[in-house]
Amino acid sequence: MPLITLHNIEKIYKTDGAETKALAGVSFSIEKGEFTALMGQSGSGKSTLLHIIGFLDEQSSGTYSFESKISADYGAKEIARVRNERIGFVFQSFNLLAQTSVLENVKLPLLYSKVKKAEWNERACAAIHAVGLSHRVSHESSKLSGGEKQRTAIARVLVMSPALILADEPTGNLDSASGKAVMDILTTLNKEEGHTIIVITHDTNIARYAHRVLTISDGLIVADTQQ
Amino acid sequence: MSPLITLKIAATGLRANKFRSILTILGIVIGITAIMLVMAVGSGANKLILSQVQGIGSNMLVVVPGQEAKGPSQFSMFFIDSLKEPEVKALRSKANVPTAIDVTPWQIVPGSISYKGETFQPTTFGTTEQFAEVMSLNPIDGRFFTEDEVQNRANVAVIGTNVKEELFGSATALEEKVKIKGTLFRVVGILPQKGNMLFFNVDDLVAIPYTSAETYLTGKSYFNEIIVRAENESLVDRTVYDISLTLREIHGITNTDKDDFHIHTQKDLVDRIGLITGIMTALLSSIAAISLIVGGIGIMNIMLVSVTERTREIGLRKAVGATDGNIMGQFLLEAMLLTGIGGILGVLGGALLSFATSLVLSKMLNISWEFTFPLNAALLGIGVSS
Numbered sequence: 001m002p003l004i005t006l007h008n009i010e011k012i013y014k015t016d017g018a019e020t021k022a023l024a025g026v027s028f029s030i031e032k033g034e035f036t037a038l039m040g041q042s043g044s045g046k047s048t049l050l051h052i053i054g055f056l057d058e059q060s061s062g063t064y065s066f067e068s069k070i071s072a073d074y075g076a077k078e079i080a081r082v083r084n085e086r087i088g089f090v091f092q093s094f095n096l097l098a099q100t101s102v103l104e105n106v107k108l109p110l111l112y113s114k115v116k117k118a119e120w121n122e123r124a125c126a127a128i129h130a131v132g133l134s135h136r137v138s139h140e141s142s143k144l145s146g147g148e149k150q151r152t153a154i155a156r157v158l159v160m161s162p163a164l165i166l167a168d169e170p171t172g173n174l175d176s177a178s179g180k181a182v183m184d185i186l187t188t189l190n191k192e193e194g195h196t197i198i199v200i201t202h203d204t205n206i207a208r209y210a211h212r213v214l215t216i217s218d219g220l221i222v223a224d225t226q227q
Numbered sequence: 228m229s230p231l232i233t234l235k236i237a238a239t240g241l242r243a244n245k246f247r248s249i250l251t252i253l254g255i256v257i258g259i260t261a262i263m264l265v266m267a268v269g270s271g272a273n274k275l276i277l278s279q280v281q282g283i284g285s286n287m288l289v290v291v292p293g294q295e296a297k298g299p300s301q302f303s304m305f306f307i308d309s310l311k312e313p314e315v316k317a318l319r320s321k322a323n324v325p326t327a328i329d330v331t332p333w334q335i336v337p338g339s340i341s342y343k344g345e346t347f348q349p350t351t352f353g354t355t356e357q358f359a360e361v362m363s364l365n366p367i368d369g370r371f372f373t374e375d376e377v378q379n380r381a382n383v384a385v386i387g388t389n390v391k392e393e394l395f396g397s398a399t400a401l402e403e404k405v406k407i408k409g410t411l412f413r414v415v416g417i418l419p420q421k422g423n424m425l426f427f428n429v430d431d432l433v434a435i436p437y438t439s440a441e442t443y444l445t446g447k448s449y450f451n452e453i454i455v456r457a458e459n460e461s462l463v464d465r466t467v468y469d470i471s472l473t474l475r476e477i478h479g480i481t482n483t484d485k486d487d488f489h490i491h492t493q494k495d496l497v498d499r500i501g502l503i504t505g506i507m508t509a510l511l512s513s514i515a516a517i518s519l520i521v522g523g524i525g526i527m528n529i530m531l532v533s534v535t536e537r538t539r540e541i542g543l544r545k546a547v548g549a550t551d552g553n554i555m556g557q558f559l560l561e562a563m564l565l566t567g568i569g570g571i572l573g574v575l576g577g578a579l580l581s582f583a584t585s586l587v588l589s590k591m592l593n594i595s596w597e598f599t600f601p602l603n604a605a606l607l608g609i610g611v612s613s
Binding site for chain 2: 054056076077080081083084085089091095097098099100104108109111112113117156160
C-alpha cells in the first residue's frame with residue numbers, strides 16, 4: 001500500500017491573466033519507508049510538487065492520495081491535523097522563530113497537537129537529543145550556526161514523529177560538513193525509525209543518500225531511477 | 228487548543244517583536260492618557276466654576292434691566308435704566324414679594340481709587356449693606372457699611388485685599404481716606420481674600436453705599452442689577468413670578484414680550500455655565516479623540532504590516548499544524564494584549580497626570596481644584612483602543 005499516490009497532477013498559476021503551468025501531469029507513488037530524492041532545475045516544479053504532497057497547496061487537477069485517502073476528502077481541520085501529526089517539513093531557510101529558544105522552537109508543533117502538555121518538554125528534549133543539540137536547548141535560535149539551525153528544524157519535525165518527512169533543499173544553505181551531518185540524520189531516521197523521506201535537491205551528492213531519484217523537468221517526471 | 232496556550236503563543240509573538248510591541252503600546256498609552264487628562268481637566272474646571280456659582284446660594288436670583296439679549300440687535304443696553312429705587316422699594320415690600328429675604332441693588336462706578344499718590348483701578352460697586360451677607364463677604368478687618376450710612380449717603384468704603392495692598396502696602400488702611408473720582412471716602416472695612424467670584428474679582432472690589440455713588444460719583448439713579456434672595460431654593464420660582472408681576476405692574480407692562488427686565492436664577496446660571504464648559508470639554512475631547520483614532524489607525528497599520536511581514540511565520544505555523552482559526556486567534560489575541568496593556572497603562576497614566584494637574588493647579592492658582600477620575604474617558608479610551 002503506497003503512502004502517497006499522485007495521478008496526473010497539474011498545477012496552473014494565474015498571474016495577471018497569464019497562465020503558468022508549474023506541473024503538467026505528474027504521476028507516481030511512494031511506498032512507506034522509501035527515501036526519495038526529487039531533482040530538477042530551478043523552476044522545474046519541485047517545490048510546487050512538495051507543497052501539494054504536504055497539503056500546503058492544492059493541485060489544479062488530478063488526484064492526490066495520502067494514506068489511501070484522496071486529498072479532496074480531507075476537511076480543513078483534518079488537513080491541519082495531518083500536517084501536525086503525519087507530515088513534517090524541513091525548509092532550506094530553516095524557518096525557526098527568531099528570539100525564541102531551541103526548546104520553544106522544537107515544541108512549536110506540540111502547541112497545535114493533542115499531545116498532553118506534561119509530555120511536551122520530555123518529547124522536545126528527546127528530539128533535540130536525537131539531533132545532537134542537547135547542549136543548546138535553551139540557546140536563542142538566531143544565535144545558532146546554520147547546521148545547528150537545520151538540526152533544530154529536524155528536531156521540530158521529529159517531535160511529532162511523522163510518517164512523512166518533506167525536506168526542501170535542506171542542505172542548500174549549509175557548508176558541506178553541516179550538510180553531511182544533516183543528511184546523516186535523515187538517513188538514520190529513514191533506516192532506523194522507518195520514516196518516509198522526500199528530499200528536494202539539485203545536488204547529485206545529496207541525491208546519492210536516497211534509494212530512488214525522481215527527476216522533474218518543465219513540470220513533468222522525466223526519470224525515475226532506483227539506486 | 229486551550230485559550231491558555233493561545234495566550235502563550237500570542238505572548239511569545241509579542242516578546243519576539245519587543246520593540247514594535249513597546250512602540251504600539253506607547254501609542255495607545257499616549258492616546259488614552261491624553262483623552263483622560265483633557266476630560267479630567269474639563270470636568271475639574273466645570274466643577275470649580277459650578278461650585279463658585281453654587282457658593283453664592285441656590286436661593287439667589289438676579290434681576291437685570293432690559294430684555295435678555297438673544298442676539299446683538301437685542302442688546303439689553305436699550306432698557307438700562309429700568310431698575311431704580313422705586314423698583315427696589317416695591318420688591319422689598321412683603322405685600323409684593325413675600326418670599327424675598329433681602330433685595331440688594333448695585334451699580335457699577337467707573338473710575339480709579341487713589342491714596343497719597345498711589346492709584347488703583349478697582350471694580351467699584353454702589354450697593355447696600357446687605358451685599359456683604361448676600362455674597363458671604365464678611366470683612367476680615369473693620370466692618371461693612373450700615374443701613375444708616377446708606378440712607379445718609381455716608382462717604383464710607385469697604386475695600387478688597389488687592390486694593391489695600393496697592394494703596395497702603397503693609398500699613399493700616401482702616402479709617403484712612405481714599406479718593407474716588409475726586410471725592411474722599413473713609414475706609415471702614417477690608418474684605419477677605421477670595422479671588423474671582425462670578426464676574427468680578429473680590430480682591431479688586433471697592434464697595435460704597437449706592438446712595439453715595441449716585442449723589443457724588445455717577446449721578447445716575449438706576450442699577451445694573453438687583454440681587455434677591457428667596458427664603459429657600461424651592462421658593463425661587465414663586466419669587467421670580469412675584470418679582471415679574473410687581474415690576475410689570477409698576478411699569479404698566481401687559482405684554483410679557485415687552486418686559487423691560489429679565490431674571491436670572493442660579494439654576495439658569497448653572498445651566499449656562501454647564502453648557503459652556505460642556506462645549507469646551509466636548510471640543511477638547513474631540514481633539515483628544517482624534518489623537519486616539521490616529522493611534523488606533525496606527526495600531527491597525529502595525530498589525531497589518533505585522534501580518535504581511537510575518538507571512539513566513541504564518542506559513543510555518545500552518546506547516547506544523549495550525550488551523551486558520553489558530554492563526555487568527557493568535558493575531559487577535561496579540562492585538563488585544565497590546566491594547567489591554569496599553570489601555571491599563573494609559574488609564575493609570577491618565578489618572579496620575581490628572582491628579583498631578585489638579586495638585587499643580589490648586590497650588591498655582593490658589594483655588595480648590597477638585598480631582599475627578601474621568602471614568603467615562605477611561606472607558607471611552609479603552610473602548611476605542613480595543
